[in-house]
Every structure is written in C-alpha cells, then in structure tokens.
Amino acid sequence: MSLEERDDSHVLVAARDLSKVFPARHGLFGHHAADVRAVDRVSLDVYRGETLALVGESGSGKSTLGRMLLRLIEPSAGNVEFDGVDLMSVSGESLRKLRRRMQIIFQDPYSSLNPTMTVRAVVREPLTIHRLGSGAERNERTMELLRLVGLKQELAGRYPHELSGGERQRVGIARALALEPDFLVADEPVTALDVSVQAQILNLMLSLQEDLGLTYLFVAHDLRVVEHVADRVAVMHRGRIVELKSRVDLFKKPQHQHTRELLASIP
Amino acid sequence: MTKPLLEIQGLTASLATDTGTIYPVSDVSLHIDAGETLAVVGESGSGKSMLAFSIMRLLPRSARFEGGRIVWKDRDLLQTDAESLRRIRGNEIALVFQEAGSALNPVRTVGSQLMEPLRTHLGLSKKDARDRAVELLREVQIPDPETRVSNYPHEMSGGMKQRVLIAMAIACDPELVIADEPTTALDATLQAHILELLGRLKENRNLSLILITHDLSLVKDNADRVAVMYAGRLVEVGPSERILSSPGHPYTAGLWESLPKPRGSEPGKSKLHAMTGTVPHLSHLPPGCAFGDRCPERFDPCDQDVPTLQNVNGDPAHRTACYMNAAALDATTTSV
Numbered sequence: 001m002s003l004e005e006r007d008d009s010h011v012l013v014a015a016r017d018l019s020k021v022f023p024a025r026h027g028l029f030g031h032h033a034a035d036v037r038a039v040d041r042v043s044l045d046v047y048r049g050e051t052l053a054l055v056g057e058s059g060s061g062k063s064t065l066g067r068m069l070l071r072l073i074e075p076s077a078g079n080v081e082f083d084g085v086d087l088m089s090v091s092g093e094s095l096r097k098l099r100r101r102m103q104i105i106f107q108d109p110y111s112s113l114n115p116t117m118t119v120r121a122v123v124r125e126p127l128t129i130h131r132l133g134s135g136a137e138r139n140e141r142t143m144e145l146l147r148l149v150g151l152k153q154e155l156a157g158r159y160p161h162e163l164s165g166g167e168r169q170r171v172g173i174a175r176a177l178a179l180e181p182d183f184l185v186a187d188e189p190v191t192a193l194d195v196s197v198q199a200q201i202l203n204l205m206l207s208l209q210e211d212l213g214l215t216y217l218f219v220a221h222d223l224r225v226v227e228h229v230a231d232r233v234a235v236m237h238r239g240r241i242v243e244l245k246s247r248v249d250l251f252k253k254p255q256h257q258h259t260r261e262l263l264a265s266i267p
Numbered sequence: 268m269t270k271p272l273l274e275i276q277g278l279t280a281s282l283a284t285d286t287g288t289i290y291p292v293s294d295v296s297l298h299i300d301a302g303e304t305l306a307v308v309g310e311s312g313s314g315k316s317m318l319a320f321s322i323m324r325l326l327p328r329s330a331r332f333e334g335g336r337i338v339w340k341d342r343d344l345l346q347t348d349a350e351s352l353r354r355i356r357g358n359e360i361a362l363v364f365q366e367a368g369s370a371l372n373p374v375r376t377v378g379s380q381l382m383e384p385l386r387t388h389l390g391l392s393k394k395d396a397r398d399r400a401v402e403l404l405r406e407v408q409i410p411d412p413e414t415r416v417s418n419y420p421h422e423m424s425g426g427m428k429q430r431v432l433i434a435m436a437i438a439c440d441p442e443l444v445i446a447d448e449p450t451t452a453l454d455a456t457l458q459a460h461i462l463e464l465l466g467r468l469k470e471n472r473n474l475s476l477i478l479i480t481h482d483l484s485l486v487k488d489n490a491d492r493v494a495v496m497y498a499g500r501l502v503e504v505g506p507s508e509r510i511l512s513s514p515g516h517p518y519t520a521g522l523w524e525s526l527p528k529p530r531g532s533e534p535g536k537s538k539l540h541a542m543t544g545t546v547p548h549l550s551h552l553p554p555g556c557a558f559g560d561r562c563p564e565r566f567d568p569c570d571q572d573v574p575t576l577q578n579v580n581g582d583p584a585h586r587t588a589c590y591m592n593a594a595a596l597d598a599t600t601t602s603v
Contacts, residue, residue: 057457224527248534
C-alpha cells in the first residue's frame, strides 16, 4: 500500500492546528515580554505501524510537539485524536486508560531514571500504578520485558548508576513497553549514546516495532539515523512543519530551503 | 626527517577509583606534525579526553603519570615546572572545551573573559585588550562583535558560545589547539559551521589541531591523520583516507560500519551493522586484547597478551595493535 492510499482508519494519531505558546519573561522581576510560539498551528497524521520522524534543530519545537501528542504538555490551541478519541476532552480514568497505549522514551537515560530505584522497580512501576496483574504476575512480566530488550536477568537488582548508557536506554524502553502501548514517542533516543551503542539501540527499536506492531514518532536531529528508521519524515523549523513526505522522497527531492540545509550538513 | 611538533612517548596515566587503580591512558605513543590536523577518535571510556588533558597537564587530582614523555619543543612537559607550564598553556598550546554552556563563567561578560588571557599572558592594557577581544570575536565570525563583547554567556546561543571558546583558545596565538568534542552538543548545521571555522583558522594562523571526537564520520573532511583509541590504548593510527578505506583494526572497521549510511531509494527501513557487546570497564580488562570479546576476528593469540602497535605492511605511517597485523604477531613471538 502506498502512503497516498491510506485513509482515516489507518490513522492512529491525528493532530489538528496544534499550538503551544510559552510566555517569555525577562529580567529580574519577570516582566512579561514577547511570547514564544514553540509550536505554531501544526497538523499531522501518524499512521498505524509506521515510523514518522520529526526532525529539526534545537528550538524548532519538535520535542514540544511530540509531548503534546501524548498530552504531556497541554496545547495552547488545537486538538489531538488518538485512535478516534479526542484526547483533549477526556480526563480522569478514561485518560489514564488511554495513556497506557501511548508512552515516551527519553533522550537522556542518565537523568530520566530514578537513581534510587532498581532496574526491576523502574520497569515494574507502570504495572503497579495501573494495577495490572498480581504481584507474581508483575514480577514475571518485568523479567519478560528485560528479556525483550536484551537485558540480562542479573541486572534486575542493579541501580541505574551501575549500568552503561546503552543498558540504561534499554531499561527506559522496557519501562515504556510495560503497558503494551501502540504508540511510542522516542525523543532523541540515541543522541546521548556512543556510536556502537547507538546502532544496537536502533536495531532493537526496529525489531520491537516488527514484533509488536508499534507506531513510532521518532524525534531526532541526526538525519543519518532518520534515514535508517523512518517511513516518513516531517521537518520542523521555527514551530512549523515545513516539509513532510516519504523518507526516500525527502532525501532525494528536498524542497524546502531548510530541509536542504539540514541535508547539506550531514558529515 | 623533520621533528614533530609534539611527540608523546609511551604515556601512561593512572586514576585512583573506588574499585582500584585504572589506566585511562596506557602506553600511548603519538605525534603531531606542524600544520596538520590529527583526529583522536574513541567512544566514552576510551581515554581520548584524558589524553588531551594529559598534554595540557590538566588531569584531576586523583590521576598520576606513571610513565612516558610528552615532548614539546625539546622539552618534556611532564618534567616542566608550574611557572613554565603556565606560559606554555594558552601561549603555545590551547584547549577548546566541550559544552560551551558550562565552560564559560555565567556572571562575567564574554569580553571580560576574553580579555583575561590577553592581559595576564600578553600584558595588554585594558583598552588594547578590549579592542583585541572585539577583533577575536570578529575572527570567529560572531556578527556585531562590538555589541556582543558586552554580552553575558546566557545572552548567546550555543553555537555562538562555542565560537567564544574558540576565540579564547586562539587569543594568545598558540601553535597547537586541542579541541575536545567541540561540536558534540551542537546541531548538525552548527557542527558543520564550527568545523569549517576551525579549518579556516588553522589555515590562516598556521596552527596544528588535535580534534578529539567520538564521531569517525567527521574525520573524512576534517583531519589529515586519525588515531583510534579503545580502553585507554591506541589501537590504530594512520592517514585519514587509509583508515576509512581500509581500516586495519577490527574495532575501527566496526566503528565505521556502525555509522548510519546513506540509503538512496532503497525502500523500507534497514538495520545498522552493530558491534556486539560494550566497551569494557577499565577496572575489568582482560589479559589480552581489550576488544577481544567483541571482535569477529578473534583467535588464540588475542587472549594471551595485549597486542602492541606495529607497522601495517611495513608502512610506518599506518600502524595497528592487532594480531591480524602479522608484524604484531612477530613482535610477541620474538619477545617471548
């Protein structure tokens, strides 16, 4: 099926006219200065099972947009539909239920894991919060998740500071997968990692997608990485999406000036 | 043969840690010629930054030099007194720190930070130093330098702060600049601009440059020679184009293959070539080659002794520390 043939039933996440305005304050007493429009009326669809890469420089608004799709940041305007449900209109228990289906993987595995919790506790916590299964079932599921992301069982009792960067990012992925989500926002998941570890984590993400049918929004600034993992690419510049097309087309026929600049800077 | 600008011979530095003594730099021999760019490539824990700081004698208190020499202009920097070192640092050898955000003092203007070395090292008057600071900002292509000189670091973007750090490094007209991951924290477009700037400064000022990086792909366009480090040791050194086209060490090859590659019209997604395993911890190194358990070419000798750096096919410009290199195998058998 080509990308053009997809209809609404293939859309998992639909954003319409999403904006986020941060009030900017200036000086010692916080006088209100001009507002910062981090995301400016962005509309986009994420299809089931695809990887949509969101690329742009720092400050382009890509992380803010990614978090708004999960309603981790409240949009200033616009709305998000997740699997046909308006994310802005739900609250309480129904929002919690929906949240189970969407998770996030953070950029920095050094600061995103609670340093006082063991690997086991970090991965099991979402199961506890959402009251899934008995204690024994949660333990079993935790070990299964560690296996799934390629972590040795003996690491379960370790603390984050005892792990390498790659192992920590695997823990972050295991935790994100605990609730069997459909949709994962991966916010620069390999930026902080060494080259050899980066390749391992990207391959893990590709395998997990194949095996579990995951849908990814892959936020990144490194286009070299994007070229391996993305089906489609959206380029953000100053809060707006300036180009969105299939990965092959974007790399072959970049239209927007900013896309060309990004491509030209690949070493 | 002309003498190299800087020559490191058998340098070993140790670090006392909770889990015992480790050797972040172990028996490293390396030189840099006048006017060349040498890239030192390695992943975290490879010892590349420790090597850079060793040259400046800027190691943490818990570190010690265990052996070797760092020869700069007929002088062993390891034997140099503090006063002479102070003159060499900045005036002759300068360092560009990574993370421009934290390397600058947040409560002083960039101008006053730039003026400091000019006044202490070169003894310029306040006015001359300020004029010189403006010139330096102009040289690193900061727009409107007359205004920017009064800026505080937080009023500048990440790319601009990195330029200020470069201006500080070249302020006293050094002969060698060591840039420690100067572009790691920056966006790809900025990264290209900063490398371009370093390249241009090198040409205009006739500098030599040591570029410390984890990204082997930067080597192609920006370095004459490459030194690859792994677990504190030098595993391969040679001309850039040779290292990239026919790497002699399996780690160099693996590092190069792990990089994402352009895919053209190839449909779908594609996995990357990933090396297995991870960099070993320096406190748990195996008796043989540190890369052994990740190496696709591993054979008996690899588990016995640490391979030493030897010429590849008799070429003194290209050396590897690997038993695949016949010379390394000969070197161990003769030493037994």
